[in-house]
Amino acid sequence: MLPCTGRIEESLLLKAFENGADGVMVIGCLEGDCHYVSGNIRARARVKRVYDILETINIGAERIRMYNLSAGEGAKFAGYANEFVDQIEQLGPSPINERRSADSKPAPQEEKT
Amino acid sequence: MITGTPKPIEEILEMVEPYDNIIVAGCHGCVTVCRVGGQKEVEVLSSTLRLAREAADSSITIKELSLERQCDPEYVESMRPVVEDYQAVLSIACGAGIQFLAEKFPKTPLLPGINTGFLGVTERQGEWSERCQGCGDCVLHLTGGICPVTRCAKQLFHGPCGGSTGGICEVDKDTLCGWQLIIDRLKALDQMDNYGKLKPYKGWSASRDGGPRRIIREDMV
Amino acid sequence: MKSGSNLERVLEAGHFSVTAECGPPRGADPDHVRKKAALVKGNVDACNVTDNQTSVVRMSSIAGCMLVKESGVEPLLQMVVRDRNRIALQSDLLGASALGVRNLLCLSGDHQKFGDDPQAKNVFDIDSMQLIHLVKTMRDDGVFPSGDKLDGAPKFYIGCAVNPFADPYEIRVPRLKLKIEAGADFVQTQCIYNMDTFKRYMEDTKKQGLHENIKILAGVTPLKSAGMAKFMNKFVAGIDIPEDIIKRVGDEPKEKQAAKGIEICIEQIGELKEMEGIAGVHVMAIEWEEKLNEIIDGAGLLPRPVVENEVVSP
Numbered sequence: 001m002l003p004c005t006g007r008i009e010e011s012l013l014l015k016a017f018e019n020g021a022d023g024v025m026v027i028g029c030l031e032g033d034c035h036y037v038s039g040n041i042r043a044r045a046r047v048k049r050v051y052d053i054l055e056t057i058n059i060g061a062e063r064i065r066m067y068n069l070s071a072g073e074g075a076k077f078a079g080y081a082n083e084f085v086d087q088i089e090q091l092g093p094s095p096i097n098e099r100r101s102a103d104s105k106p107a108p109q110e111e112k113t
Numbered sequence: 114m115i116t117g118t119p120k121p122i123e124e125i126l127e128m129v130e131p132y133d134n135i136i137v138a139g140c141h142g143c144v145t146v147c148r149v150g151g152q153k154e155v156e157v158l159s160s161t162l163r164l165a166r167e168a169a170d171s172s173i174t175i176k177e178l179s180l181e182r183q184c185d186p187e188y189v190e191s192m193r194p195v196v197e198d199y200q201a202v203l204s205i206a207c208g209a210g211i212q213f214l215a216e217k218f219p220k221t222p223l224l225p226g227i228n229t230g231f232l233g234v235t236e237r238q239g240e241w242s243e244r245c246q247g248c249g250d251c252v253l254h255l256t257g258g259i260c261p262v263t264r265c266a267k268q269l270f271h272g273p274c275g276g277s278t279g280g281i282c283e284v285d286k287d288t289l290c291g292w293q294l295i296i297d298r299l300k301a302l303d304q305m306d307n308y309g310k311l312k313p314y315k316g317w318s319a320s321r322d323g324g325p326r327r328i329i330r331e332d333m334v
Numbered sequence: 335m336k337s338g339s340n341l342e343r344v345l346e347a348g349h350f351s352v353t354a355e356c357g358p359p360r361g362a363d364p365d366h367v368r369k370k371a372a373l374v375k376g377n378v379d380a381c382n383v384t385d386n387q388t389s390v391v392r393m394s395s396i397a398g399c400m401l402v403k404e405s406g407v408e409p410l411l412q413m414v415v416r417d418r419n420r421i422a423l424q425s426d427l428l429g430a431s432a433l434g435v436r437n438l439l440c441l442s443g444d445h446q447k448f449g450d451d452p453q454a455k456n457v458f459d460i461d462s463m464q465l466i467h468l469v470k471t472m473r474d475d476g477v478f479p480s481g482d483k484l485d486g487a488p489k490f491y492i493g494c495a496v497n498p499f500a501d502p503y504e505i506r507v508p509r510l511k512l513k514i515e516a517g518a519d520f521v522q523t524q525c526i527y528n529m530d531t532f533k534r535y536m537e538d539t540k541k542q543g544l545h546e547n548i549k550i551l552a553g554v555t556p557l558k559s560a561g562m563a564k565f566m567n568k569f570v571a572g573i574d575i576p577e578d579i580i581k582r583v584g585d586e587p588k589e590k591q592a593a594k595g596i597e598i599c600i601e602q603i604g605e606l607k608e609m610e611g612i613a614g615v616h617v618m619a620i621e622w623e624e625k626l627n628e629i630i631d632g633a634g635l636l637p638r639p640v641v642e643n644e645v646v647s648p
Contacts, residue, residue, distance in 0.1 A: 011153060014160035053157075056122050057165035095168040266445055267416070267456070271463035271512060273505070274442045275497035275524060276571040283571045284445050296505055309508060311467065311516055314420065314460045314479070 004028075005066075006039020013050045017059060020097060023088035025081070026066040033070060040068060059095055062087060114143035114234075115207040116241045117150065117227040125158070125203070126165055128224045129173065132200040137162075137226070138192065138214065139179035140206035147241055149227050150205035152179040158205065158226060183210025189217050196221055249319030249326070255307050257298030262315075264291030270312045336473065336519060337491040339436035340408040341380040343641035344614075345520065345549045350607055351614030352635050353410060353522065353551060354626055355382040356402060358393035367398050371405035373623040377630045378407065379638055380437050382522075382616070385412040389449025396426060399435050410493070411435045414443025419459035420468070424478065427469060431488030439493040439522065440465040463516050466494055470517025492517055497524040498535035500572040507538045514548050521548055522616040525555035527575040529605065536611055545611030552606045555618045556629060557595035560584030596629055603633040 002008065005028035016024045026047050028040035047066040055061035065087070067080045093101070129135060137159045144150025159175045166173040176199060181188045183206040196202065196218050204211045205226040215223035231243040246263045253260060262268050266284045272292030276283030280293040299305050317323070335342060344351045354374050359366035367383075374381045383398035392398075399409035411430050418426065427438070442462045446454045460468065468479055469492050476487040494513045498506055510521065526532045532552070539545055557563050557575075560583045566573045567580075579598060586594045599617075606612050615633075619626050630636055 009153060011156035011160060014157060014164065017164055018160055053122065053161050054164075057126075057161060058168050059164055096164060099167055099170060267442055267461070268458045269442065269461040269463075271461055271509065273500070273502075274462075275495065275500045276444065277501050278571050279501055284447055290501075292505075293502055296502060308505070309512065311463065311512060314464050314468075317459065 004034065004036045004039035005043035006034070006036055006041075008043050008046060010046050010050050010053075013047070013064060014053070017054070017063070017094060017096060020094075020100070021063075022091070022094045022097060023063045023065075023084060025084045026064070027077070027080070028066060028068050030068045030070050060091055062091060063094060114146050114232075114241075115209070116147045116230040116233045116243075117144060117207055118230060119149055119154070119158075119205070119227050120225065122161060122165070125224075125226055126162070129162065129201065129203060132222075133172070134174035134176075134199050135224075136176045136178060136192070136195065136199045136202045138183065138202055138204045138206065140181075140183045140204075140210050141179060142182045142184070142206070142210075144206055144227070147235070148239075150207070154205055155179055158203075180206075183207075184213055186213075186217070189213060193218075247320065248315070248317070249323075250316055252312075255312075256295045257302055257304060257307075259291060259295045259298055261291055261295065264289070264294065266291075268315075270315065337436040337489040338643065339380065339491045340641070341410065341437050342491040342519070343643070344379045344639055347639070347641045349639045349641075350612075350635065351379045351549075351551065352377065352630055352638065353380050353382060353614065353616045354378045354623070355384060355616070355618045355620065356398065356623070357384050357387060357620060358395065358398035360390070360392055362393065364401050367393070367401040368405055370623050371402045371407050373626055374402075375405060375407050376638065377626050377636065378617075379614075380408040380410045382410040382412055382439060385414045385441070385443070386417065386449070387412075388444045389416070389446040389451070389454075391450050396430050396433070396435070399430065400433055403434060408437065409435055410437035410439060412439045412441060413465065414441045415458055415460055415462055415465055416443030416446065417457055419457050420479070423460070423465060423468065424472070427472065427488050427490070428484075428486075431490065432486075436489055436491060437493065438469060438490040439495060440469065440518070441495055462494065463512060466492055466513055466516040466518050474517075491519050493520045493522060494518040495524065496521050497572045498526075498532055499524060499528065499574040506535065507542065507544070510539065510544055510548070511542060514544060518548055520551060520613070522551045523553045524572055525553040525618055526602065526606070527573070527579055529602070531574060533609070536609060540611050549613040550611055551614040551616045552609075552612050553616045553618060554599055554602050554606070555620065556599035556622065556625060557583055557591075558622065559588070559591045559595070562595075596625060596632070599629055600632040603629070603635070607633070 005026055013024055026043060028043050031040060034040045044066055047064060050064050051061045054063060065084060069076050137155050139150050139152050139155035155177050159177045162173055176195060201222040201224055202214060203224045203226045204214055208229040211223055211225050232245040233241045233243045236242050243263055248262045261270055265272050266282050267274060273290050277290040277293055280290050282288040282290045299307055356370045381402055383395045383402055385395040386392055395412050399411050402409040440462045446452055469490055471479055472484060472488050473490055476484050496510050560580055563575045563580045563583060567575045583591050583594050603615050606615055617629060
């Protein structure tokens, strides 16, 4: 249970990708409205760090994204969620998941005519 | 504390390339305080390496651990039972810790995961700056508590040079002129006569120039 | 006589002295120095040869001094403490003296970040103040700083630099005082454009009687254009060019700006000649040495005096 996005650390986000996530969406309060003053600001910096790591190791920076909204903006939340899911579907499975599903495929035919 | 900056991930990946199972070792001392080598950073680095290797159609097994300090033999011994099971140790402690591990585990390749920086202080969270060069012959009582060796880019003892402008060093617009700071402090302490004296030439043999140093406390040995 | 150099003799005899500057080439071509020396000859009492100025690698100052000397001009060796430890400094001083160099300017040196090799190791084993002290010890006490006797003491007229326009202002005169205590015989100032600031500096210097203990040569640099003035103001530390000077040059059409720059330089020298405590002028016509004759002649400082050689006690 997370009291605030400020509790999220980079290792948590990276673990999500190790555990098979194709994308990670971080949703925090509107900037300036954090219940814990600046937790969402810290979260944004940490999300950025993971964004840069994912870029460098060829997982894909676009697979992580932070959104800000207030707890009452239900429709907006749905909108963001759909938008992000579309984004990830366009990117396809993460390279990690691709490798893992490739491993369970039958070995390719040796014969080549 | 001793500070450091993380090595670029590309450099670390190149270093660990020959290995399939390694230890990533952090330290609860200085590098934890300056957020570069503590348990949290061990976790982030380990996840990053695993993801990177898997994305590149390979894999790596990592044992994540963190010692109280890597510069004291008692703490280093605590990892001895696991060391032989791994091909290499990637340490994100300071250079002293990394070397100590290498000495204690001579059969295991030791890889540095950070670039050790300087002896410094926390200006505010996320910003650290250098204060001490370990010259071995401290003169802070003569310079208002501000070090001319560390804070003057030219290590002058009778500064400032002609390149000091508006309290800023000629080297960088974000670097304060060490001698401006010294003079301001001497004035505030009413110790300006310390400025007017000719200082003896610095003895650098007390510093690293004399060779790697050691301290032996007879009363403790 | 401390060194018997021409510069020393001229200053001791009470003449208003003139020095200029020669930058060695970015290569091993000696003719580059010979050509500049030829332009300087007859216009000065001594000519400075710079030492890897702004950390940009050039032919060594000692080599440049020898080429200048061969051309019949008295050299003034500039020595920075940025690149050499005290062992090399002592050694180079002995060598320079053996080759007949008699004038020396002790400097800190611009930080290596400005030059070709910003990755180079910083030496600064001793600072410029301590270098002055070191040379004085060798010259007057005939010993190494370590205490051993010298097999022939080096003979130098010891100089230092001051910048009345650098910050903090209030330390500039105390620093000059320290340099005099350390053993400096003469000082060359950074180039002057702001006469008000410089006059204030001279007032503060005279209050402590310092002008009587050291020969002060005021630095001037002729402006080639208003563009050059603006550039220097913005990018060169410790340069202060007042707006009205930039305007005077800038008001001229481009092809006449250089001549105006020279005119202003000559005026400045005239003003400095009349100031109490100024023993001479140091004309830094960098890469513009061909104008030296015009400037020095225009300031009424030619011909240069010839002062008889005195025997310097061994």
